[in-house]
Amino acid sequence: xxxxxxxxxxxxxxEEAFLTxxxxxxxxxxxxxxxxxxxxxxxxxxxxxxxxxxxxGSNKGFEATYRKETTSFHLEKGSVQVSDSAVYFCALGANxxxxxxxxxxxxxxxx
Amino acid sequence: NAGVxxxxxxxxxxxxxxxxxxxxxxxxxxxxxxxxxxxEEGLKFMVYLQKENIIDESGMPKERFSAEFPKExxxxxxxxxxVRGDSAAYxxxxxxxxxxxxxxxxxxxxxxxxxxxx
Numbered sequence: 534x535x536x537x538x539x540x541x542x543x544x545x546x547x548e549e550a551f552l553t554x555x556x557x558x559x560x561x562x563x564x565x566x567x568x569x570x571x572x573x574x575x576x577x578x579x580x581x582x583x584x585x586x587x588x589x590g591s592n593k594g595f596e597a598t599y600r601k602e603t604t605s606f607h608l609e610k611g612s613v614q615v616s617d618s619a620v621y622f623c624a625l626g627a628n629x630x631x632x633x634x635x636x637x638x639x640x641x642x643x644x
Numbered sequence: 645n646a647g648v649x650x651x652x653x654x655x656x657x658x659x660x661x662x663x664x665x666x667x668x669x670x671x672x673x674x675x676x677x678x679x680x681x682x683x684e685e686g687l688k689f690m691v692y693l694q695k696e697n698i699i700d701e702s703g704m705p706k707e708r709f710s711a712e713f714p715k716e717x718x719x720x721x722x723x724x725x726x727v728r729g730d731s732a733a734y735x736x737x738x739x740x741x742x743x744x745x746x747x748x749x750x751x752x753x754x755x756x757x758x759x760x761x762x
Contacts, residue, residue: 578753
């Protein structure tokens with residue numbers, strides 16, 4: 534069945550460091566791919582998405598490119614801030630309508 | 645445009661009681677999804693509803709759990725005779741009507757209801 538695998542956390546970085554959070558997926562068909570962010574005590578917020586191969590989603594300095602050949606959708610940011618500390622979830626949406634989430638990666642950014 | 649609303653935000657129940665979780669989708673959205681997040685885990689799909697119809701309940705436990713989305717009013721996730729293992733955060737999401745057949749529409753999440761069973 535469809536699934537999403539994320540790198541385990543926590544990822545601990547200093548402010549202004551480069552961030553990569555790996556995400557790979559297994560799916561039949563042509564899923565849409567999403568990154569959601571969850572701040573402490575809150576719900577999930579959509580960070581970015583891509584709906585077809587080679588699409589690049591971007592928002593708030595974060596980017597991810599839909600790579601069909603490697604079945605990946607890695608999240609990157611060139612310079613993280615303390616306020617980026619949160620849990621990041623990679624998800625895929627196939628034509629079954631439900632989202633399938635990875636287990637989440639906790640990011641901790643220190644000043 | 646108000647976002648997805650969920651209430652209550654926190655709910656405490658004793659074993660054997662009933663829990664009712666409410667979700668009001670974003671304005672103009674007619675698709676509602678419920679997900680459960682156990683501590684330190686990702687979200688797991690439970691059920692997908694449109695107005696007055698259950699479309700996909702493949703993630704719902706077979707017993708004690710039910711969901712509805714009536715013509716008027718919010719969607720309700722109901723858990724009867726709660727047990728400690730039901731303690732989790734329950735998130736509702738909504739999406740609009742139209743979408744391309746080959747893609748999944750963006751789902752917008754509410755703040756969640758954190759259920760604690762004593």
